[in-house]
Amino acid sequence: MKIQGFIKDIVFSALILCTAFIIVITLHGFINIESIAPMMFVMAVFLVSIVTKGHKCGIFASLISVIAVNFAFTFPYFEFSFSLPENIFSCIIMLFVAIMTSALTTNIKKHERMQAENAREKMRANLLRAISHDLRTPLTTIYGSCSTILSNYDSIDQDKQIKLLKDVCAEAEWLNRMVENLLSVTRINSEEVSVKKTLTVLEELIDAVIVKFKKRYPDQKIDLDIPEAFIVIAMDPILIEQVIINLFENAVFHAKGMSKIMLRIFIVENSVVFEISDDGCGFPKDKIKTLFTGGGKYSSDSGKRHMGIGLAVCATIIKAHGGEIHAENRVEGGAVVRFSLEMEEDENGQ
Amino acid sequence: MGNNKYKVLVIEDDDYILNLIETLLTMNGYQSLTAQTCDMGHTMFISYNPDIIILDLGLPDKDGIDFIKNVRQNFTVPIVVLSARTTEQDKIIALDSGANDYITKPFGSGELLARVRAALRIRRQNIPGALPKSQFKTGGLTIHYDSRRVYVGNCEIKLSQTEYNILSFLSEHSGRVMTYSSIVKTIWGCVDKGSTKKLQVNMANLRKKLGSKPGSNYYILNELGVGYRMVDEDCEIHETVAP
Numbered sequence: 001m002k003i004q005g006f007i008k009d010i011v012f013s014a015l016i017l018c019t020a021f022i023i024v025i026t027l028h029g030f031i032n033i034e035s036i037a038p039m040m041f042v043m044a045v046f047l048v049s050i051v052t053k054g055h056k057c058g059i060f061a062s063l064i065s066v067i068a069v070n071f072a073f074t075f076p077y078f079e080f081s082f083s084l085p086e087n088i089f090s091c092i093i094m095l096f097v098a099i100m101t102s103a104l105t106t107n108i109k110k111h112e113r114m115q116a117e118n119a120r121e122k123m124r125a126n127l128l129r130a131i132s133h134d135l136r137t138p139l140t141t142i143y144g145s146c147s148t149i150l151s152n153y154d155s156i157d158q159d160k161q162i163k164l165l166k167d168v169c170a171e172a173e174w175l176n177r178m179v180e181n182l183l184s185v186t187r188i189n190s191e192e193v194s195v196k197k198t199l200t201v202l203e204e205l206i207d208a209v210i211v212k213f214k215k216r217y218p219d220q221k222i223d224l225d226i227p228e229a230f231i232v233i234a235m236d237p238i239l240i241e242q243v244i245i246n247l248f249e250n251a252v253f254h255a256k257g258m259s260k261i262m263l264r265i266f267i268v269e270n271s272v273v274f275e276i277s278d279d280g281c282g283f284p285k286d287k288i289k290t291l292f293t294g295g296g297k298y299s300s301d302s303g304k305r306h307m308g309i310g311l312a313v314c315a316t317i318i319k320a321h322g323g324e325i326h327a328e329n330r331v332e333g334g335a336v337v338r339f340s341l342e343m344e345e346d347e348n349g350q
Numbered sequence: 351m352g353n354n355k356y357k358v359l360v361i362e363d364d365d366y367i368l369n370l371i372e373t374l375l376t377m378n379g380y381q382s383l384t385a386q387t388c389d390m391g392h393t394m395f396i397s398y399n400p401d402i403i404i405l406d407l408g409l410p411d412k413d414g415i416d417f418i419k420n421v422r423q424n425f426t427v428p429i430v431v432l433s434a435r436t437t438e439q440d441k442i443i444a445l446d447s448g449a450n451d452y453i454t455k456p457f458g459s460g461e462l463l464a465r466v467r468a469a470l471r472i473r474r475q476n477i478p479g480a481l482p483k484s485q486f487k488t489g490g491l492t493i494h495y496d497s498r499r500v501y502v503g504n505c506e507i508k509l510s511q512t513e514y515n516i517l518s519f520l521s522e523h524s525g526r527v528m529t530y531s532s533i534v535k536t537i538w539g540c541v542d543k544g545s546t547k548k549l550q551v552n553m554a555n556l557r558k559k560l561g562s563k564p565g566s567n568y569y570i571l572n573e574l575g576v577g578y579r580m581v582d583e584d585c586e587i588h589e590t591v592a593p
Contacts, residue, residue: 187437199546204553205574207565207572232547237574
């Protein structure tokens with residue numbers, strides 16, 4: 001990478017210098033180039049310093065320019081002469097321009113990088129704060145319940161103990177789901193926002209999702225409507241599983257009055273559309289636009305949790321797959337979320 | 351105390367988890383032996399000859415994978431891997447090194463016990479000198495190995511040669527996750543780029559013929575990105591996945 005960049009820089013420098021040289025040579029017949037040539041080369045050095053990284057190419061270009069100007073375009077022509085004071089002076093000026101320009105551009109580049117880094121750092125800090133807040137709530141229950149039972153073991157009646165322990169279990173499960181979500185985000189390659197895709201059979205994916213979901217919510221009914229055909233999609237199956245589970249759980253947690261969840265999968269042109277809907281209360285109208293950003297939710301200390309980060313994770317995962325995700329309310333009531341993934345092109349793909 | 355309990359060797363470096371597993375096993379009638387390092391585990395294994403090993407992969411002195419490979423050179427004792435590593439690749443490496451099963455942390459008590467029971471059942475089947483079985487039965491599915499016939503309920507299912515080979519291979523290792531590559535190697539002999547897909551197509555046909563639908567695969571469970579697991583013989587249908 002580094003060497004490649006360096007070679008590119010050298011090629012650029014050479015190109016710019018050659019152009020300057022050619023221009024000066026062409027002008028040679030028409031005007032007195034003795035005054036033009038140094039200016040042309042100063043500009044060339046300036047350009048080289050801007051385009052390339054670091055000082056090296058700029059200094060190198062200025063040295064070449066000095067030699068070229070000295071050799072070809074100042075009296076005596078095609079002969080070196082470092083004795084004339086103006087030649088030495090122009091040499092110094094060119095070096096100075098080169099060094100200053102590259103120092104300036106390097107500085108600007110560094111500054112930009114730092115700003116981007118700062119923004120990212122800020123986002124990370126915000127996310128961490130949000131997560132810590134979300135983690136602390138169940139931890140409070142777990143820690144509090146356990147220590148209550150331990151310190152009052154003889155005085156609490158059994159029913160109360162069981163109730164407290166059940167809460168501990170439920171909160172621990174919730175914590176685990178949270179960690180799963182966070183873990184899945186770490187599977188996404190953060191620099192290129194990409195995922196490691198493997199060919200996954202749709203039917204197997206859905207089966208795994210349903211088995212996992214039923215394990216947590218044995219009584220929840222799910223209506224399935226998926227194509228009979230053998231469909232293979234390139235995806236990170238664990239991540240897409242997480243997306244569907246998150247959407248299902250979102251319905252369980254937040255869709256008041258919901259009786260069933262529907263999963264419909266159909267094919268539009270070359271993409272597979274997953275449609276998860278329920279017959280509950282639907283999304284709050286004012287929140288529908290910010291659902292997938294996770295924004296707004298963290299500041300409030302309200303009891304409604306899980307929603308923000310789960311949906312934000314869904315959006316991140318689908319985006320990393322190059323797909324799209326949308327949410328809306330159904331006309332007949334209830335919420336619907338659709339996301340699409342590209343299907344495998346043809347049989348000889350992989 | 352009677353001495354006919356199963357001996358379970360637990361190798362785990364975290365005190366709390368070790369304590370939890372030990373308590374759980376003792377309460378459920380197993381004798382538990384514990385070790386907190388690979389070396390200690392090896393010593394315990396050699397001196398006590400346990401019936402099953404529960405192994406954490408992230409141990410302080412050595413990688414658990416090395417321990418599995420080491421034990422597998424000479425022994426067939428079931429090894430259940432306990433791990434916080436969750437990528438499919440980690441699971442595949444552990445399984446292909448010879449682990450019988452894996453449980454990811456955190457796990458429920460029921461899940462751990464179910465996996466231990468399943469692994470012990472495999473041990474009983476592998477006792478040297480036992481006659482090879484002539485039939486396999488789980489839920490409504492029956493496989494007659496001698497005549498290569500497969501029944502669901504009383505209906506015979508017509509399978510292709512490959513489909514039968516896959517089904518019987520999975521049934522011989524029931525209760526155990528078989529990775530894609532291990533199945534492909536057994537059925538087709540070699541692994542190439544399209545072989546996983548070939549397997550997936552065959553599996554899809556097999557599921558269709560056995561009448562399995564997403565969410566109600568009673569015989570063969572999917573382990574996404576890892577492989578397939580045949581439901582254990584004569585056990586309750588969803589025991590292996592119950593919380």
